[in-house]
Amino acid sequence: MTRPHSSLPSLAVEPGFFRGRRIADLQQAMASGSLTAQDLVRHAGAAIERLNPQLNAFVHVDIAAALATACERDAERAGGKVRGPLHGIPVAIKDNVDTADMPTTVGAAHFLGRQPLADARCVALLREAGAIVVGKTLTHEFAYGPTGDRSVQGAARNPWRTSQMTGGSSAGSAAAVASGMVPVALGTDTGGSVRVPSALCGLVGFKPTHGRVSDAGVFPLAPTLEDPGVLASCVEDAQVFMQALTGGAMAPQAAPAAAAAAGLRMGWVANAPFAIDDAAVTACARAAAERFAGGAVPPAPEVTRHARALQSALGAIQRAEAYEVHAERVESEPGKFDPEVLERLRASRPVQGWEYVRAIKERARLQAEFARLFQDVDVLALPAVAITAPALQQRTVAGPGSAGVRETLLGLTNPWNVLGLPAISLPVGWVDGMPVGLQLVAAAGTDEALLALAASRWQAPQAD
Amino acid sequence: MTRPHSSLPSLAVEPGFFRGRRIADLQQAMASGSLTAQDLVRHAGAAIERLNPQLNAFVHVDIAAALATACERDAERAGGKVRGPLHGIPVAIKDNVDTADMPTTVGAAHFLGRQPLADARCVALLREAGAIVVGKTLTHEFAYGPTGDRSVQGAARNPWRTSQMTGGSSAGSAAAVASGMVPVALGTDTGGSVRVPSALCGLVGFKPTHGRVSDAGVFPLAPTLEDPGVLASCVEDAQVFMQALTGGAMAPQAAPAAAAAAGLRMGWVANAPFAIDDAAVTACARAAAERFAGGAVPPAPEVTRHARALQSALGAIQRAEAYEVHAERVESEPGKFDPEVLERLRASRPVQGWEYVRAIKERARLQAEFARLFQDVDVLALPAVAITAPALQQRTVAGPGSAGVRETLLGLTNPWNVLGLPAISLPVGWVDGMPVGLQLVAAAGTDEALLALAASRWQAPQAD
Numbered sequence: 001m002t003r004p005h006s007s008l009p010s011l012a013v014e015p016g017f018f019r020g021r022r023i024a025d026l027q028q029a030m031a032s033g034s035l036t037a038q039d040l041v042r043h044a045g046a047a048i049e050r051l052n053p054q055l056n057a058f059v060h061v062d063i064a065a066a067l068a069t070a071c072e073r074d075a076e077r078a079g080g081k082v083r084g085p086l087h088g089i090p091v092a093i094k095d096n097v098d099t100a101d102m103p104t105t106v107g108a109a110h111f112l113g114r115q116p117l118a119d120a121r122c123v124a125l126l127r128e129a130g131a132i133v134v135g136k137t138l139t140h141e142f143a144y145g146p147t148g149d150r151s152v153q154g155a156a157r158n159p160w161r162t163s164q165m166t167g168g169s170s171a172g173s174a175a176a177v178a179s180g181m182v183p184v185a186l187g188t189d190t191g192g193s194v195r196v197p198s199a200l201c202g203l204v205g206f207k208p209t210h211g212r213v214s215d216a217g218v219f220p221l222a223p224t225l226e227d228p229g230v231l232a233s234c235v236e237d238a239q240v241f242m243q244a245l246t247g248g249a250m251a252p253q254a255a256p257a258a259a260a261a262a263g264l265r266m267g268w269v270a271n272a273p274f275a276i277d278d279a280a281v282t283a284c285a286r287a288a289a290e291r292f293a294g295g296a297v298p299p300a301p302e303v304t305r306h307a308r309a310l311q312s313a314l315g316a317i318q319r320a321e322a323y324e325v326h327a328e329r330v331e332s333e334p335g336k337f338d339p340e341v342l343e344r345l346r347a348s349r350p351v352q353g354w355e356y357v358r359a360i361k362e363r364a365r366l367q368a369e370f371a372r373l374f375q376d377v378d379v380l381a382l383p384a385v386a387i388t389a390p391a392l393q394q395r396t397v398a399g400p401g402s403a404g405v406r407e408t409l410l411g412l413t414n415p416w417n418v419l420g421l422p423a424i425s426l427p428v429g430w431v432d433g434m435p436v437g438l439q440l441v442a443a444a445g446t447d448e449a450l451l452a453l454a455a456s457r458w459q460a461p462q463a464d
Numbered sequence: 465m466t467r468p469h470s471s472l473p474s475l476a477v478e479p480g481f482f483r484g485r486r487i488a489d490l491q492q493a494m495a496s497g498s499l500t501a502q503d504l505v506r507h508a509g510a511a512i513e514r515l516n517p518q519l520n521a522f523v524h525v526d527i528a529a530a531l532a533t534a535c536e537r538d539a540e541r542a543g544g545k546v547r548g549p550l551h552g553i554p555v556a557i558k559d560n561v562d563t564a565d566m567p568t569t570v571g572a573a574h575f576l577g578r579q580p581l582a583d584a585r586c587v588a589l590l591r592e593a594g595a596i597v598v599g600k601t602l603t604h605e606f607a608y609g610p611t612g613d614r615s616v617q618g619a620a621r622n623p624w625r626t627s628q629m630t631g632g633s634s635a636g637s638a639a640a641v642a643s644g645m646v647p648v649a650l651g652t653d654t655g656g657s658v659r660v661p662s663a664l665c666g667l668v669g670f671k672p673t674h675g676r677v678s679d680a681g682v683f684p685l686a687p688t689l690e691d692p693g694v695l696a697s698c699v700e701d702a703q704v705f706m707q708a709l710t711g712g713a714m715a716p717q718a719a720p721a722a723a724a725a726a727g728l729r730m731g732w733v734a735n736a737p738f739a740i741d742d743a744a745v746t747a748c749a750r751a752a753a754e755r756f757a758g759g760a761v762p763p764a765p766e767v768t769r770h771a772r773a774l775q776s777a778l779g780a781i782q783r784a785e786a787y788e789v790h791a792e793r794v795e796s797e798p799g800k801f802d803p804e805v806l807e808r809l810r811a812s813r814p815v816q817g818w819e820y821v822r823a824i825k826e827r828a829r830l831q832a833e834f835a836r837l838f839q840d841v842d843v844l845a846l847p848a849v850a851i852t853a854p855a856l857q858q859r860t861v862a863g864p865g866s867a868g869v870r871e872t873l874l875g876l877t878n879p880w881n882v883l884g885l886p887a888i889s890l891p892v893g894w895v896d897g898m899p900v901g902l903q904l905v906a907a908a909g910t911d912e913a914l915l916a917l918a919a920s921r922w923q924a925p926q927a928d
Contacts, residue, residue: 316817320816320817320818320821321818321821323816323817323818324817324818324819324821324822324825327818327822348818349816350816351816351817351818352787352813352814352816352817353783353784353787353788353815353816353817353820354784354785354787354788354791354812354815355788355817356817356820356821357784357785357788357820358788358791361788
């Protein structure tokens with residue numbers, strides 16, 4: 001194991017077994033016989049048992065079933081069959097993604113105890129790749145919130161400081177991986193729901209190009225903005241997870257050649273039109289970008305002038321699509337919603353049909369603009385989130401540039417959902433003891449290259 | 465010339481040269497040297513000059529330019545170059561389709577004198593195939609009406625009885641071909657705008673599978689429902705026109721083999737949930753269907769139970785997309801609209817975004833249902849329009865089943881736009897001296913087979 005616990009900064013909670021352990025190391029240990037898949041599941045079970053009461057990461061756990069599966073995977077390995085780099089690896093699944101053997105509540109009272117008949121396509125692919133599902137992780141109710149503190153199962157808590165939010169909506173997946181309960185987890189990202197909690201919890205979070213991962217069996221928030229993604233503790237783990245999620249299509253790419261690496265064209269995107277600016281957070285992310293680029297990072301051309309159009313298109317698309325999912329439920333069972341989610345849904349209703357049609361046209365225009373922009377820039381860099389994790393239930397960011405927590409959390413991530421671009425959040429340091437994420441965004445369809453770039457440049461930050 | 469004028473029923477107007485002349489016959493005449501393209505353009509010019517004051521089919525004509533082009537086409541032919549079956553054939557273009565050498569007004573005061581910089585893609589393809597554009601034909605204002613009697617250029621008149629409407633929105637194209645001013649014309653069809661005027665004017669009207677013909681340079685009504693199509697006096701002419709419109713992709717297919725022809729599975733669609741029923745019109749269309757099928761035509765399974773869903777999806781999609789096109793114009797220049805079109809547009813505004821999203825989902829579901837249905841049926845048959853041509857400006861269909869003219873004209877054609885299916889209207893007889901159309905609808909993407917079937921079964925009806 002290459003990164004012993006002792007070199008890592010402290011969490012507020014006692015770390016679980018998987019903290020600081022990479023999937024490749026776990027595979028090596030299983031290959032050498034020093035660990036079995038059953039051992040890994042037992043470690044997951046023990047960590048969940050110890051930590052979940054503090055973090056509320058998991059809303060459903062089935063260690064017995066996971067052990068039975070682990071037993072099969074161990075037998076396969078003993079027989080010479082290794083399905084791939086996730087063979088025998090415990091994983092967690094966000095609770096808005098269908099699982100045939102566990103309830104899927106989407107964090108909502110409406111769906112308590114709901115048992116899907118089949119696995120979502122991405123869960124089926126993970127299992128085919130040998131991953132072992134140990135449980136379902138808390139999602140913000142109906143995945144409609146970036147704070148992760150409103151659901152029928154309550155709030156998830158940030159392992160770095162349990163008074164703070166994890167961010168959301170993939171809240172439990174972030175808490176589970178950050179605390180070392182599991183090495184890697186599935187999330188979904190419609191406006192930042194993988195990258196925001198990854199950034200606030202010090203994880204690698206990757207959202208692929210729109211449509212590259214099947215959303216069949218994922219309870220929708222806003223389908224044309226939404227993609228399954230991964231929360232992991234290092235880029236390599238994210239790479240093998242994405243490979244499994246795409247049935248092998250998104251295979252890890254070799255690091256860019258030295259020449260290409262030297263010529264990396266990175267453009268910095270200012271917070272200003274998208275979100276407030278916390279100087280310490282921005283400085284931390286920017287310093288990391290400059291380390292990656294090996295020098296100064298010039299401003300990205302053109303991006304900020306599209307900010308208004310991006311926000312406007314995003315608002316119309318997300319609201320119209322989200323309300324469509326819930327229209328009948330808002331009418332017939334309003335009392336079952338969390339009041340904040342209900343209010344957001346009701347505010348989503350008034351989008352006009354023609355405004356949605358206009359937004360879809362605008363999106364196509366903006367996608368063409370950014371396709372041109374990416375002819376001159378390889379990767380855009382900006383903070384993943386403009387601030388560190390707020391307190392649970394906090395809804396306003398104090399200070400001179402007072403702003404809403406929700407808008408602040410999503411402001412730097414959701415432009416890339418409108419455009420359908422691949423984006424990754426990388427943990428690059430801490431401000432006041434809380435993690436900061438650097439976000440890299442690349443051209444549509446270049447997921448493999450973005451991941452390879454991140455893998456070649458990123459190193460886990462060390463505490464001061 | 466195989467169908468001399470004398471065997472055709474009488475129009476209310478003196479027929480132009482092209483009435484009863486097939487494109488293949490014109491090609492043969494040009495090949496033998498008995499006619500030139502310049503002769504054809506002169507015939508078109510003479511007919512337009514004589515008939516257009518009565519019919520108001522053309523809103524812009526340029527015979528001088530057409531003659532210059534005809535001269536080039538004749539020279540090419542003399543040099544051994546024949547571009548294809550439209551070489552030297554005069555055609556008319558609906559005035560919502562851009563032409564680089566003629567204004568394109570879309571029938572609207574807002575656009576009087578507007579001169580596009582380039583040909584629409586489909587016009588460019590027609591010209592590349594050798595067709596000669598003689599002029600632009602009247603469209604219902606902004607193509608938003610099936611009556612063809614409201615535009616800044618007034619109403620087109622039905623050549624069969626000039627007190628009656630042509631139907632629309634491809635009104636002038638129908639009047640121009642039905643009266644023999646030109647042999648064939650371009651139209652566009654969003655809810656029936658090719659098939660309705662074809663049926664009311666006794667023409668063959670074909671709308672392809674959605675997306676098979678480029679809509680670049682077509683002024684949009686509701687883009688996801690809309691397709692360029694053809695109005696012609698026989699199926700073979702429609703076939704060669706569609707071939708040109710698709711750059712050769714939709715080449716005429718041979719007639720079905722005798723065995724396949726004998727086994728044709730035709731299903732009859734009742735008017736009832738879609739439109740009122742005029743017994744004489746339905747009987748005329750049904751008798752033709754039975755002649756085509758060589759016997760009784762059983763009811764098509766399943767179709768009518770989808771009627772409500774089809775109409776609901778159509779309404780939301782058409783209204784939201786149409787309002788998006790005109791939102792700013794309705795605000796800033798309402799007084800320039802025809803009052804009826806303005807009223808329709810204003811009534812289109814209230815569609816909610818979530819309702820549009822729902823309609824798009826519903827359309828996908830219905831398309832899957834109909835794909836299954838077409839495993840058991842080769843072709844659906846029904847009247848193209850439930851009634852014969854109403855009087856100009858008439859807005860209510862009298863009688864016990866009183867209904868709006870607009871809904872009645874579109875009720876049997878617009879379900880196939882929602883589904884994006886290919887559909888053809890064939891002239892099959894007359895009721896009280898006015899033409900009746902039989903509509904055939906086939907599975908998505910089977911345009912060539914549908915045209916081949918129609919070509920093999922249809923014969924121009926003879927007057928009693």
